[in-house]
Every structure is written in structure tokens, then in C-alpha cells.
Amino acid sequence: MRVSLFFFLFLLSTAVFSQVITVDRNLSYQSLGKSVGYLVDRQGVLDIAQVTEKDNQGRFLRADADILNFGNSKSAFWIKISYLNQTHRKAYLVLDASCIDDIDFYRPADSGKFVKIHTGSLAPKNPEVIGSTNYIFTLSDSVYNSVVQTVYLRLKTNNILLVPLKITVSERLAGGLSLMERLESVYIGILSALFFFNLFVFIRSKDKTYFYYSVYILSLFIYMVCYFRGYGYYLGDSFRIFINTYPYVFISLGSIAGIAFSCSFLNLSVLLPQSKRIIQLLMVCWLLTMLICLLGYKSYSTALVQVLAATTSLVVWFLGFIAYFKGYKPALYYIIAWAFVCLTSVWVVLSFANVFVYSELLMDIAPLGFIFELLLLSLALGDRLKDLNTGRLAIQSDRLRMQEENLYLIRTQKERLEKIVESRTRALNKIVKSLEEANTDKSRLFSIIAHDLRSPFNSLISLYSLNDLDMLSLDEVKMLLNDSRKSFDHIHNTLNNLLYWAQSQLKGINNEPVKFSMLDLTNELMQVYQPLIVKKDIAIKLEVSEDADVYADLNQINLVMRNLIDNAIKFTPLGAYISIKIYGNEHSLFIDVSNPVLGAVNIDRLSEDTNLQPAYGTSNERGVGLGLQLCRDFVERNKGQLLVSKVDGCVVLCFDLPKFRVEN
Numbered sequence: 001m002r003v004s005l006f007f008f009l010f011l012l013s014t015a016v017f018s019q020v021i022t023v024d025r026n027l028s029y030q031s032l033g034k035s036v037g038y039l040v041d042r043q044g045v046l047d048i049a050q051v052t053e054k055d056n057q058g059r060f061l062r063a064d065a066d067i068l069n070f071g072n073s074k075s076a077f078w079i080k081i082s083y084l085n086q087t088h089r090k091a092y093l094v095l096d097a098s099c100i101d102d103i104d105f106y107r108p109a110d111s112g113k114f115v116k117i118h119t120g121s122l123a124p125k126n127p128e129v130i131g132s133t134n135y136i137f138t139l140s141d142s143v144y145n146s147v148v149q150t151v152y153l154r155l156k157t158n159n160i161l162l163v164p165l166k167i168t169v170s171e172r173l174a175g176g177l178s179l180m181e182r183l184e185s186v187y188i189g190i191l192s193a194l195f196f197f198n199l200f201v202f203i204r205s206k207d208k209t210y211f212y213y214s215v216y217i218l219s220l221f222i223y224m225v226c227y228f229r230g231y232g233y234y235l236g237d238s239f240r241i242f243i244n245t246y247p248y249v250f251i252s253l254g255s256i257a258g259i260a261f262s263c264s265f266l267n268l269s270v271l272l273p274q275s276k277r278i279i280q281l282l283m284v285c286w287l288l289t290m291l292i293c294l295l296g297y298k299s300y301s302t303a304l305v306q307v308l309a310a311t312t313s314l315v316v317w318f319l320g321f322i323a324y325f326k327g328y329k330p331a332l333y334y335i336i337a338w339a340f341v342c343l344t345s346v347w348v349v350l351s352f353a354n355v356f357v358y359s360e361l362l363m364d365i366a367p368l369g370f371i372f373e374l375l376l377l378s379l380a381l382g383d384r385l386k387d388l389n390t391g392r393l394a395i396q397s398d399r400l401r402m403q404e405e406n407l408y409l410i411r412t413q414k415e416r417l418e419k420i421v422e423s424r425t426r427a428l429n430k431i432v433k434s435l436e437e438a439n440t441d442k443s444r445l446f447s448i449i450a451h452d453l454r455s456p457f458n459s460l461i462s463l464y465s466l467n468d469l470d471m472l473s474l475d476e477v478k479m480l481l482n483d484s485r486k487s488f489d490h491i492h493n494t495l496n497n498l499l500y501w502a503q504s505q506l507k508g509i510n511n512e513p514v515k516f517s518m519l520d521l522t523n524e525l526m527q528v529y530q531p532l533i534v535k536k537d538i539a540i541k542l543e544v545s546e547d548a549d550v551y552a553d554l555n556q557i558n559l560v561m562r563n564l565i566d567n568a569i570k571f572t573p574l575g576a577y578i579s580i581k582i583y584g585n586e587h588s589l590f591i592d593v594s595n596p597v598l599g600a601v602n603i604d605r606l607s608e609d610t611n612l613q614p615a616y617g618t619s620n621e622r623g624v625g626l627g628l629q630l631c632r633d634f635v636e637r638n639k640g641q642l643l644v645s646k647v648d649g650c651v652v653l654c655f656d657l658p659k660f661r662v663e664n
Helices: 002-016 048-056 179-205 208-228 231-235 237-245 247-266 273-294 298-325 331-352 360-394 397-468 474-505 518-528 530-535 554-571 627-637
Strands: 020-023 037-041 068-072 076-085 091-095 102-108 114-119 135-138 149-156 160-163 165-169 514-517 539-544 549-552 577-584 588-596 642-647 650-658
Touching (some): 020 165, 048 114, 048 149, 068 076, 068 298, 076 160, 076 165, 091 149, 102 135, 179 208, 179 360, 208 231, 208 247, 208 360, 231 237, 237 247, 247 273, 247 331, 298 331, 514 518, 518 530, 518 539, 518 577, 549 554, 549 650, 554 577, 554 588, 554 627, 554 650, 627 642, 627 650
Parallel strands (some): 020 076, 539 577
Antiparallel strands (some): 037 076, 068 160, 091 135, 091 165, 102 114, 102 149, 577 588, 588 650, 642 650
16 A cells, blocks of 8 residues: 555656646747756766666656746756647747856667757857847657657756747748837947947047946847857857857956946045045955956856955945935935845845846846946936036136036035034034033142141141150150141041042053952951041941952042042931942842931032032031042943932942853
8 A cells, every 4th residue: 555655646746847838829928847857967977878878767856936036156067958849830838048158968868779969049040049138959759749848958057047038930930020129229328328428528529527437338238148148149159159258257347337327427536535445345245256257267257246246236326326315316316226235136146046036137227237237327427518618718728627627516615514514513612612621620629629628637747746755655646646637547547538530531551350249348457447436436337238249449449438438437426327238139239328417418510420529527628629529430331231229318338249150
């Protein structure tokens, strides 16, 4: 039972891969890719006998697209076409592609063997093949409506292999030009007219823009018409074989001319001088592609052309947008015209790469995108020509070339200069304001230093003077030194803050993060400030919820905690308390230092980035106003943020630090 089922499925699959094309009056002149089978010959060594044997073994695969797209491959491909002629007329197989290097057509003979007919884009004309922009093979005569005939095609090319196959009868071949053939005749005429017109304008005006455009049109004409559409057939075997051997020489030359035209038309050397390197890189890539093609590596140059064609179109299109937004109004023509090239290039490249299904419609309309582009650019060049003629009437001939290059830029130069001056004036005003603020801060700082440091040093000098005169006893010296201890501690803290502030202004502080415990650091500082805490009868509430390790600069965080604790002691009323909480989450540790205050507190002012205004504590302690600014700066340097808030009559200063190393 299983063997019978397997045999049935084998016969069914063989039938699927051996679909017969019925040739009758209802057969449309469309690609029949889904009705044929194909076999991949990776080594390219199979002969017709081996292929027919593999066909009998059911090794042929059924195509899944109307136009077969085998990509850029070194393999040979065998195509099998089975047909039944139900007409009394001779039938023909049409391979509607012109740029396939080697084509072998095998049709059955009366002896039971196959007759081989060789042709291709690199082969001389074969009288047995009707050759023009495609290849037409005469199918074998068959008994009317009774015998299924099978023919084979062997195809190999160093290019992207597209196989649009059609079957038709003699009436269709003798029916005259089709709509697309008439359309091709029209755009061939348009390209020819555009080329000669722009070449004539270049000869008269000596404007290189028209020369680049003429070379661009000629190169595209040779590539699109003579190579891609196959009209090189009419120019002789030598020319046809040459352009099919080195096709990418012409598209490379056309692309280089198109880039040069874009630079000249858009005035990129003036409007966008920084684009020079991009332009040079694109030109070098196209020159490299041309060289690879000339050396005979057409398959590799094919891959390069696919990438460069889309990339170049998008880059120069983008440069057109930049030129337009910089005030160059004629770039609008360029943007609209080049949109057709971009869409067509990207569509063709993605279709070649099988991202989109390659269709017969694409083969017909792909050249139209370039035609529309050339027509629109011709309108822009016509407008340019009108301006050039107007300029000749106004200025002398020795100044003509300069005006041709800068005519459109002069119209918008005043507006651009005004914008530049306005922008630089605003920037200068900001700098002046910043310098004035810095000068004000400096003056205030020196005033505070002069006031706060002079009095303690005067007291110390007076103490030493009295001691030198032996006017003080040892007990009196000890008493005066103890009274001055508070002033000396304040001087020490002030000098530390000033030193770090000066270093931060000069950008001389470097972070050296290490892992340490915030709990140990806080306990050490509590011992340092214990005399002040006892003197003001203040209680310290320390709450720690978990492991208090952080990853930060130890010296900077030490200064932050010193300032926060010092400020808390300074502004806490006698007999009150200070609360220090250490808690966190998976990534960060939070430290809150809060203390009650008397009277109103301006939280917004405390939250400002800079604040050099000094403040007095509850026991008339005074600082230079640098502490909170330094704290905020150092916390931010260690990937944290310092926030100030007021909760239930208490000022809360909260900052966070990372628990682990944070990459920049």
C-alpha cells in the first residue's frame, strides 16, 4: 500500500513539473515561466543526453514566477518547454532577453535525437535564429493536435540571468510593432534629441554642466538601449559583442558623468563643500567597477553595479535636498527629476535580488524612469540657459563664466549672510552674558573669602602677638585656641571647597571610581563632626536598609557627604535631630540627608545649577555658598542626581549612586 502511494505521488509530482503549454488562438503573448521546468547544472558540464535522462528521473523543478530570475550565478541552467500545437501554423519560442552570453537550443529531430542551435549575445549571428532585440527559435513541426513536443534551452551568462519565455505563432510575428516597441521607438528618439541639443548648447556656451549631461545621456543610451534592450544588434556583430562583453564600462562612465553633472548643477563646491569626499568616493568606486569589467570579471562588476546604482542615486538625491534647503531654488527641479531615477534604480536592484518578483512590466517601464528624469532635468537646464543668456546682455564676456557658476547663489546671498550674522550675534550675546555672570560670581567669591578668612587669621595673629609678649598664661592660650577651633574648622572646609571648585572650573578633576561602603564612610564622618553635634545638642538618626556598597569616586563622594552633613548641622535648630537614610534597589543606592529648618526655605533657589550666595546657620555659621554646587557637580560626575525638596518642615537632600560600574 505504501509503495503504491509513493508511486502515485511520484507520478503526480512529475506531472506537475511537466506541464504542457497549449498553443492555440487563446494563447496570450505573455511570459510562460510558471509553465516550464528548469534544472541547475552547477558545474556546467551536462550534455543533452544526461539532461534528458535527468528529465526522465523527474529532476526538473517547476518555475514559480512568470519570468525566471536565476540571479548572478556561474551555473548553467536548463529550461524544459513542453507544448502542444493546436493550430495549423508554425509555432515559435521567443526568449525575450538580449544580454545572455551563451544560449543552446535543442529541438527533437526525426532521428529521435536533438538538433543543437547555438546563439547568444557573445556569439555571431546564427541564420537558424531570428535575432533582433530578442531570440526567436522555430519549434518543430508536429502532427496537428496530437503530439506533445519537448524542447530544451541551455543558458549561461556572467550576469544576472533573467529568462522571459513566450510561445507564439507566425501571425503574431508578422503583426507589426507592439505598443511597447512603439514606445521604445519614441524614447530612443527623445534620448537622441536630448543628446544632440545639450551637446550643441555646450559647444555654444562652454558650460561644463551641459557637457557632463551630454555624456550622461550618451552612456545611458548605450547601456539602456543598445545593451539592456538589445538594440546593439542593429549596429553589427562587433559592436554588439563588445558592449555585451564590457557593458558596465558604459554605466560606470554614465554614473561618473551624472555625479559630475549633479555637483555642477547644484553648485555643491560652494553650497556643500564637505560633500567633496563623498563625491570622490563614489567616483572611485565607479572607476574600480569599470576597471574590473575591462579586466573581464563581468560577474563581479555586476554585483558592484547593483549596490552602487542604488547607493549613488540615493546619495546625490539627498544632496539635492540639502542644496534646496540651503536656499538654492533650482534644486527643486533636480529633486523631482531624480526621484524617478531613485525609485527605478531601487526597484530594479531589489527585483534582481529577488526581494520583489521580477515582472515583464518592470522590463518595459524600467527605462521610462530615466526618460522622465532626463526630460525634467532638460527643463531645469533650459531655465538655466535662459538665465545665462540674460547675463550675457548685462555683463562683459570676461565675467560671464563666473556669473554662470554663481548666478543663483547671488540671489540668496544677502539672506544667508543676514541669518549667519543673526545667529552669531545670538551666540556672542550668550557668551557675553556668561562672562558677566562668571565675573559677578568671581567678585562675590573674593568678597566672601576676604570677609570670612580675614577675621580668623586676625584672631590667630593677635593670639601669637600676645603670646610673644608673654601677656597670656598657658590656660588662657588653651582657652583661646579652643575658642578658635570652630573658626579653623570652617577655614579648612572652606579652603577644600574652594580648591575643588577651582579644579572643576578648570576641568581638572578626573573620576577614579572604586567600590566602597557608604555606611563606613558615613560612620567615619560622624566621628569627625561629633564635637559640633554635641555642642548643638543634635541627635543623628541613621537608617540603613541593605548592603550600602556603591561604585564611585571615594574622594568626591566624601566631599559631598561632608558638605551635606555640615549644612545639616549648620541649619538644624539646637536640640533637634538630623536623619540620614541609606536605601536602594537592584541598580542604585539612595542617600537622604534631612534636617528641620526654621522659617521659610526657597527650594527653587536651592535647586538651581549655580548658587554662590552664602547663608548663615542657626549659630551664625557662614559659608561661601560653594558646597551645594560642588555636591551637585560631583554627584552628576558619578552618574547620579542631587535633588532638593521640603517634607514636613524638613529640607531633604537626596542623591543616588550606581552599585556597579557604569560605562560611558
